[in-house]
Amino acid sequence: MVRVEDVMAAMEQLAPAALAMPGDRIGLQIGRRDKPVRKVGLALDPSPPVIHHAIRAGVDLLITHHALFYHPLGQIDTGTSRGQALAAALAHDLAVFVAHTNLDIADGGVNDVLAELLGLQACEVLEPIHEEHLYKLVVYVPTSHHETVLAAVCAAGAGHIGRYSHCTFNVAGTGTFLPEEGARPYIGEAGRLERVEEVRLETIVPAGRLAAVTEAMLSAHPYEEVAYDVYPLRLPGRTYGLGRVGALSRPMSLSAFAEHVRQVLGLPHIRYAGDPDRSVRRVAVIGGSGSKWAATALRKGADVLVTADCDHHALADAWHDGLAMVDATHAALERPVLRSVAAALHRKLGGAVEVDVLAVPEDPVRWL
Known part of the structure; x- marks a missing residue:
């Protein structure tokens, strides 16, 4: 249940x-x-x-x-x-x-859905908020269960580098252990030193998935006591944040783009600020009330910002600074x-x- x-x-x-x-x-x-x-x-x-x-x-x-x-x-x-x-x-x-804001920021959340609906390509974060910490997981696995453990940790979220998944490094070697009295070893018997062909499996894990990956590893591993290490890394992790900036497949006039937004969101009317004939190609989107990120969108090279709840001064300031604005409703964007x-x-x-x-x-x- x-x-x-x-x-x-x-x-x-x-x-x-x-x-x-x-x-x-x-x-x-x-x-x-x-x-x-x-x-x-x-x-x-x-x-x-x-x-x-x-x-x-x-x-x-x-x-x-x-x-x-x-x-x-x-x-x-x-x-x-x-x-x-x-x-x-x-x-x-x-x-x-x-x-709420966790769904705004998350992959596949409010802003990713908006960017996809509008047909934006090569998207990046508009306003970075979080940089996720990375860890290196090292675990020693008997060769019989190497592929099982590898598949389990990757399915739980380990091994992602950029657009690649299942990124691991594997080295064969010999592991030794001596089960003491009361142990229930998967291999060997108490009181006798065992030598087992094992694989040192290394992979990268984002902080947010470390607990789930560790649990998956322990569940898939056959040993009663699993030998593994977790190391913090001083590498830049994935950047998460508010809004998205991407490109249209082809330029269009601002008036045509505003009509495109209106149709995609199913609105009877829509407001926009800027020269109707201006060509737009690079687009920033931020669900909900996002007019305060107009300057950020301009710095990211956007021609237009799609957001909601814009007042007169926000629209006028953006227009005067060279950024077009399309103002939909809060609910329509989210x-x-x-x-x-x-x-x-x-x-x-x-x-x-x-x-x-x-x-x-x-x-x-x-x-x-």
């Missing part, structure tokens, strides 16, 4: 908590970790309409992008719509889990990631859990 903690573990792989911005409110906000889960619902906001819809739909765990509790609560007034929704969630044992998260959870959890993006209108913006 799948429980809340199992879904949380799957979400940790998709959007590690360590990637979240300092002070962000993420993780389990209502509910218990051991609650059985048969249905997961996904939404942007744990709003009253979303919570009531989730309860009617039989959702056990609601995963949202924005927090239910961001600021400390001074009171819960059940005479308000928010208070009534919270009371209903508690009464129906609805668990609520939040993945909601596409929900389909990606749902697909990933389907793959990780299998058919034991139903995962749905809740069909509730979440964009507060209406157009005339």
Whole structure:
């Protein structure tokens, strides 16, 4: 049976908590970790309409992008719509889990989905936030289990260098050990020195996967006591951050690009700032409210920044500085990631859990 903690573990792989911005409110906000889960619902906001819809739909765990509790609560007034929704969630044992800036920053998260939808190529991070530490894992494996352990550690996240996976180094040698009284050796017997043909397997592991890789290694290794070493490395690791910058397959006018964004996001209208005939090729995107990264986008060589919630001064300043802006709605930029998260959870959890993006209108913006 799948429980809340199992879904949380799957979400940790998709959007590690360590990637979240300092002070962000993420993780389990209502509910218990051991609650059985048969249905997961996904939404942007744990709003009253979303919570009531989730309860009617039989959702056990609601995963949202924005927090239910961001600021400390001074009171819960059940005479308000928010208070009534919270009371209903508690009464129906609805668990609520939040993945916010960690989902913005993560591979395959909000900004990667946006970049893919817009057709951007050769993307890089707009605003670096984290550089992941790297470790070297060395383990000694009998030749009979060498391939098994190698496959296990790589499947758990070891061995990635750039665009290459399963990067390891392997040296054959002879291992010795003497099982003492009470030991239960896989090879040999107590009181006799054993010599075994082994392989020294070396690979690289990012800090965020070290625990999972070590667990996979120990599970696949046949020895009662596994000889292994972990060394911290002074090498630059993977850079994670907010937003993405990439290139269109071909240049287009700013007005044509704005129309492209409008159609991709399914909006009836869209705002943009800049010369309509200006040619754009290099594009920066940042989901949610990202106008304060306009100067960063300009430094990264972007012709245009796609974001949301731009006020007059942000648009005017960017325009005067030479950066075009396309201003979509907050919800339109972030909601596409929900389909990606749902697909990933389907793959990780299998058919034991139903995962749905809740069909509730979440964009507060209406157009005339």
